[in-house]
Amino acid sequence: MRRLLVLGLVAVLALTGCGGGTVAETIAGTTTSPQDSNFVYVSNLDVITDWDPATSYSNEVIAMQNVYDSLTVYNPVTKRAGARLATRWTSSSDGKTWTFTLRDGVKFHTGRPVDAASVKASIERTKRLAGGAAYIWDCVQNITVRDPLTVEFTLKYPAPLDLIASADYSAYIYDTAAAGSGDLTKWFQQGKDAGSGPYTVGTWKKGQRTELTLRAFEGYWGGWDGAHYKNIEFRVTPNLNTAWQQLLRGEVSFVQRLNPALYHKAEMTAGVRTLQVPSFQNMLVLLNSASGPLKDIRLRQAVQKAIDYDGLITALKGAGATANGLVPEGLLGHSSKVAPKQDIPGATALLQQAGYGPGGKQLQLTLTYAQGDDDEQVLVDQLTQTLGQLNVHVNALAMQWNAQWDQGKSKDPTKRQDIFVMYWWPDYADAYSWFLNVFHSGEPVSFNLTYLKSKALDSQIDKLPSLVATDRSAAEKAYFELQRTLIDQNAVVAVPWVSNYQRAYLGNVQGYTDNPAYPNVVFVHDLIPGG
Structure with missing residues (x-):
């Protein structure tokens, strides 16, 4: 059903250099092809509360940020907004007119194009429903499509719209035509998505231990060249000791949080990487x-x-x-x-x-x-x-x-x-x-x-x-x-x-960094599975 990417002791010591002091515990198992491997994320809470990207405002951010794109993304190094669906943007001198230029050739998971009209439609629907963090768009008075790849925002008052457009909730751009003539809200709540991100919904089983799986969207604008995780599992494990044992057995890739005692163990364990930020x-x-x-x-x-x-x-x-x-x-x-x-x-x-x-x-x-x-x-x-x-x-x-x-x-x-x-x-x-x-x-x-x-x-x-x-x-x-x-x-x-976030993850997971603007989110497409 799923193949696990785990490391034996020799590979751990040779490739990762993880852990410190003595080797308290080690991870053993078999290794599968990194191209086919799953990234298994363990949360202590239910994952999905609301599937609608317009109104979502809870724990599902850990999944949604891998399914949906926003116009910009916050860069914690520069402390500024960086490119995502928009490649560049300008503002007027009074800060009340913002113009965004979109990436060319981007498609939603539904197959329809991500263009200026779809940006306008998704933000206007989010504003109209007024749920979740929709208030972030309260400053917007009008949205104008200048051409297929150019969208202009006229604001009621000056606001940092490039930063607002990088929000962790309610900034998602989605295909408002995904349900056809049906009710889009009901369509979403069935566990369907209409994003343009690297992953799309595979299965959703509310209340189950493995609540959600995502699979790679092959048409993702960021591409799939090189090694990537093609599948993500979100597993609900309320007991942190259980989650830690699952990590030790190589059954999971990433534990969102540990208590201090377990985190100290993780720091001393070969084959486990830790990060406190x-x-x-x-x-x-x-x-x-x-x-x-x-x-x-x-x-x-x-x-x-x-x-x-x-x-x-x-x-x-x-x-x-x-x-x-x-x-x-x-x-x-x-x-x-x-x-x-x-x-x-x-x-x-x-x-x-x-x-x-x-x-x-x-x-x-x-x-x-x-x-x-x-x-x-x-x-x-x-x-x-x-x-x-x-x-x-x-x-x-x-x-x-x-x-x-x-x-x-x-x-x-x-x-x-x-x-x-x-x-x-x-x-x-x-x-x-x-x-x-x-x-x-x-x-x-x-x-x-x-x-x-x-x-x-x-x-x-x-x-x-x-x-x-x-x-x-x-x-x-x-x-x-x-x-x-x-x-x-x-x-x-x-x-x-x-x-302070205390993360633990398998030593063969490479490229992980923590972005404080997106709490508990792992941008899985950015990771490199090691063999």
């Missing part, structure tokens, strides 16, 4: 400000103060770095002046003011977090233990993402959790995504899982794109003030750390 992804502890006991701001503040921020960084052993507010280092809006510290006496006093805590009533809280995420488990264990000592009982539930998110979005406020633990990362290399998606008022509930509603705050958030494009100094100040408002004044969020 800083990210734009942070851990959020979202506090329910609309219903339940945490509607009392004193109790939200007490939870914030109970978190042992420094202790978590130590416990994560390299998997996390100190967070300074909501915006990770490397993005506009980061400030070292927002540094949280644990304050048990302060937490105790706030609990007692609200009638809880030591000597008072026991406070009951519900918390949801991701099943199989050992870093989140460290946070939850620490927080439940600390709060337990303050007469606060936390009922913590480990859940698969879809179930956790569904509970958070429940139309019945009484069914929602008090504390929602999740990761967040920007939709493109700017911090706007945190503020618009997680903290802006909105119905129905999506990712605004603190349920905060503030017209004044919404107005501040809405001004950010124009400030970023026209006055970066003012934007920097606005980001700082918004973080103080959310963390200190409204106490709706705590940010325990910024993630």
